[in-house]
Amino acid sequence: MMHNDRREFIRKAGIGMLAGMGAASGILTGGGFERTTSAAWAAVPGEHGRRWGMLIDTRRCREGCTLCIESCHHTHNVPAVKSPDETVEWMHKEDGRELLGSLCSSTAALPALCNHCVEPSCARACPTDSIFRRTDGIVAIDYHRCVGCRSCMQSCPYGEVSFNWSDPRASLKNPSLDYPTRQRGVVEKCNFCSDRLVRGKKPSCVEACPEGAISFGNLNDPSSEIRKLLESSETLQRKPELGTRPSVFYII
């Protein structure tokens, strides 16, 4: 009798723990297909009402097109470094399988950028608080503080942080005058166009895409276009199992 009770208890505890883990990650697993649920974009309690997010409709993304990347890199003076092991990127295109895992059947190159995670491991790792999460959900870098230790590069599970091995100005032919450059020895990554949002403009990749494949908006506003798209489509995030809670979503 005693024995049976204990078995029952262990069994129930195990089921409870699994369910708890599923709920905490915002992911429900059913039939091998992971779906992002509303928990993935629910408001973080005690924070500002706004959480910027992006949705990339990969069905509309043209093969071989790099207009979003070109526009982003020009707007933010991202240096086009020649040497392949010193590349600096805010946005790039990567094989769909590599990006989203085996759930994505497409091997076409899809746009990838910093996910502006709700639980950013890069910010946890930074010893100088140079990379941090703002109240509007943007994970930003203060280039004034960065000491170039590259802890953030090591801890970002998506490889979205780049380091300036050489003077970036040497690789900039036609700099945009609206945004600073960086200097040798600091890291950089996508800033979700915080410089443009503050002037009431949409991100430059969103404007540059001729197919309108990229949507941007406030994930905490139930009436925003991005929320409606998220609720009406099956979407994926990159590596959701890690619990970083990305703010960039993909329709495949």
Next chain:
Amino acid sequence: MRKKNILIIGLLAALLVVLVSSFRAGAESESPAEADAARVDSSACVYPKEYMQTHHMQVLEDWKNTAAHEGPDAVHETADGRKFQKNLSTCLACHGSNRYFCFSCHAYANVTPNCWNCHISPLDTP
């Protein structure tokens, strides 16, 4: 019968108005303009000229330390209640018109601040 028709048409029209206005409200909340910040340029400085001549480094140090972390909330309020976004381009919106504004003084005082390592200097603009 006719009265009934008019009533139905009237109700339909009212429904249409409500629907259209609700769609428009949805479209408006979409604009990123909700993130808009304090103004960037102005005709008067954030502090009196005499104070800025001796203390602009402290003012800029404070702006530098808070601008990135606070994002759109990094707003400087002057004594007379004007608001400015803490950003070097707020300064350059006026002072950039004289390309030598920073440099003539810094050369005279023999100081080399590192602002222009990253910020694009007015001397480098066409």
